[in-house]
Amino acid sequence: MQAIRFYLNDRLVEDHQAPPTTTLLEYLRGHRRLTGTKEGCAEGDCGACTVVILDPAAPEGPRYRAVNACLVLLPTIQGLCVYTVEGLSEGTERHPVQEALAAALGSQCGYCTPGVVMAMFEACYREDLDEPWKLDDQMCGNLCRCTGYRPIREATASIAGARPDDRFRLRLAAPPALSRGFFRDHDGEIFAAPTALDELWPLMEAHPQARLVCGSTDLALLKTKRFERLPALISLTAIPQLRGVTRRPDGGWRIGATTILSDLEQAASSDSLIPLHRMLRYFASRQIKNIATVGGNLCNASPIGDLAPALLALGARVELSSAAGARELDLCAFFVSYRKTALRPGELLTAVLIPPLPAAALASAYKVSKRRELDISTVAAALVVELAPDGRVATIRAGFGGMAAIPARAPHLEAALLGQPWTEAHIEAALPALRRDFQPIDDLRGSAWYRATVADNLVRAFFHETREDPRPRLPQHPSSTIALSHAEAPR
Numbered sequence: 427m428q429a430i431r432f433y434l435n436d437r438l439v440e441d442h443q444a445p446p447t448t449t450l451l452e453y454l455r456g457h458r459r460l461t462g463t464k465e466g467c468a469e470g471d472c473g474a475c476t477v478v479i480l481d482p483a484a485p486e487g488p489r490y491r492a493v494n495a496c497l498v499l500l501p502t503i504q505g506l507c508v509y510t511v512e513g514l515s516e517g518t519e520r521h522p523v524q525e526a527l528a529a530a531l532g533s534q535c536g537y538c539t540p541g542v543v544m545a546m547f548e549a550c551y552r553e554d555l556d557e558p559w560k561l562d563d564q565m566c567g568n569l570c571r572c573t574g575y576r577p578i579r580e581a582t583a584s585i586a587g588a589r590p591d592d593r594f595r596l597r598l599a600a601p602p603a604l605s606r607g608f609f610r611d612h613d614g615e616i617f618a619a620p621t622a623l624d625e626l627w628p629l630m631e632a633h634p635q636a637r638l639v640c641g642s643t644d645l646a647l648l649k650t651k652r653f654e655r656l657p658a659l660i661s662l663t664a665i666p667q668l669r670g671v672t673r674r675p676d677g678g679w680r681i682g683a684t685t686i687l688s689d690l691e692q693a694a695s696s697d698s699l700i701p702l703h704r705m706l707r708y709f710a711s712r713q714i715k716n717i718a719t720v721g722g723n724l725c726n727a728s729p730i731g732d733l734a735p736a737l738l739a740l741g742a743r744v745e746l747s748s749a750a751g752a753r754e755l756d757l758c759a760f761f762v763s764y765r766k767t768a769l770r771p772g773e774l775l776t777a778v779l780i781p782p783l784p785a786a787a788l789a790s791a792y793k794v795s796k797r798r799e800l801d802i803s804t805v806a807a808a809l810v811v812e813l814a815p816d817g818r819v820a821t822i823r824a825g826f827g828g829m830a831a832i833p834a835r836a837p838h839l840e841a842a843l844l845g846q847p848w849t850e851a852h853i854e855a856a857l858p859a860l861r862r863d864f865q866p867i868d869d870l871r872g873s874a875w876y877r878a879t880v881a882d883n884l885v886r887a888f889f890h891e892t893r894e895d896p897r898p899r900l901p902q903h904p905s906s907t908i909a910l911s912h913a914e915a916p917r
């Protein structure tokens with residue numbers, strides 16, 4: 427049986443026995459007795475299990491990434507370096523992030539503290555935490571029920587970007603080169619991680635029942651929450667061809683399916699991807715964005731998946747590939763019905779293709795959820811509008827999430843606005859068409875009335891915001907994503 431090999435706190439580890447669906451958290455605590463890493467929720471919400479992985483293939487060079495060990499499947503760290511809280515100090519000498527947290531009195535119950543330290547560790551070696559809101563974004567995946575957030579935030583601010591000249595910085599400059607490929611058949615549980623598409627096709631043919639897996643931020647929950655078996659998995663994360671965001675010669679973009687959301691967020695700060703950038707600011711937590719992928723977000727076909735509305739508005743197409751070749755499909759046609767996609771057996775999503783966005787186009791995106799940080803959408807919307815020289819609408823694409831069984835565009839609203847003057851009065855006149863596009867449901871996150879009202883208001887918000895700035899950015903308008911959820915229509 428092939429060994430899983432990786433560096434754990436700078437020591438090479440080889441495991442020959444663990445079932446391939448063992449989570450990294452189970453392995454650390456159960457097999458290695460590294461109990462500093464805690465289990466709180468086992469679903470990516472609390473951050474108590476945060477460890478750090480050295481990502482050797484990050485676009486701007488190797489970098490540390492905080493991740494939720496409860497959602498990481500052990501074989502997906504084949505060939506990587508993992509650091510836990512035990513690996514930071516040397517003898518009695520604590521790492522500067524530990525010193526900073528202690529000095530700010532940011533450690534209270536101690537249960538959350540190791541996870542907080544590891545999220546701060548990533549912050550310490552990041553070079554781009556140059557604005558206060560980015561600290562919130564970095565730390566929003568760590569809960570502290572005793573509400574010690576102020577000292578935690580102060581401690582993080584004091585070490586963010588410090589990059590001490592230490593062994594961790596040396597490691598960043600020269601990550602170990604271990605193979606990321608892997609195959610294990612363990613008591614009927616199969617896990618394969620091919621390193622090229624040429625290796626993938628025969629594996630998919632030999633194991634047609636296998637599920638594809640990337641960041642496993644959705645898939646691992648089947649194990650940790652529903653206690654389901656995952657008998658055959660093929661990971662796409664060791665295939666370099668599938669990762670990365672590139673500019674196309676026509677000014678459009680190609681986003682590889684296994685591009686992690688943190689990479690996409692960085693690339694999407696470009697003017698022409700602003701709707702994605704705004705959406706990603708309020709997408710999950712740093713730990714989730716550090717492993718979750720674009721392909722996983724689209725292929726789970728959740729009606730409240732956050733990338734879909736922005737990509738629908740940007741006019742994206744998807745590239746679907748199999749051993750027989752590749753085909754392209756409009757993203758609108760990719761979502762077929764509740765949690766069903768147009769993927770055929772033997773196919774996977776390999777890339778998302780975004781056409782160029784004209785310089786004058788108005789573009790933005792909105793996410794409304796009960797909490798601002800680390801919450802899933804009640805309603806999400808994104809719009810792209812191009813105006814003709816006479817001020818009439820020449821092109822409009824409006825993508826919505828949380829309004830139907832699938833993320834979808836709003837054809838009636840778009841038709842009602844196309845060719846009309848882009849004025850408040852014409853938008854008000856067109857909004858009833860949105861009720862023909864969507865008949866949302868009542869659920870815990872919001873009533874049908876609430877969702878329909880929010881959707882109207884997001885179109886209005888788009889009009890007013892883009893009047894001030896054609897591509898509203900962050901963090902000037904963070905409040906645009908906060909809303910109170912009313913369960914009932916007012917009587």
Ligand SMILES: Cc1cc2nc3c(=O)[nH]c(=O)nc-3n(C[C@H](O)[C@H](O)[C@H](O)COP(=O)(O)OP(=O)(O)OC[C@H]3O[C@@H](n4cnc5c(N)ncnc54)[C@H](O)[C@@H]3O)c2cc1C
Nearest residue numbers: 470638640641642643644645710719721722723731732775
């Ligand atoms: C705490 C928490 C917070 C979250 N917050 C948000 C949020 O704010 N917004 C949001 O939209 N989502 C959220 N999610 C959901 C999830 O993180 C995203 O959907 C993520 O992008 C999934 O990517 P992944 O790589 O982890 O997918 P995986 O779990 O690896 O896979 C998901 C599904 O897609 C399939 N798949 C993956 N890649 C491909 C491919 N290339 N081709 C074909 N099939 C493929 C898999 O077989 C699986 O069925 C959250 C999840 C958690 C745990």
Ligand code: FES
Nearest residue numbers: 466467468473496
């Ligand atoms: S145990 Fe809560 S995020 Fe992993």
Ligand code: FES
Nearest residue numbers: 535538570571572
């Ligand atoms: S440090 Fe654990 S609850 Fe605050």
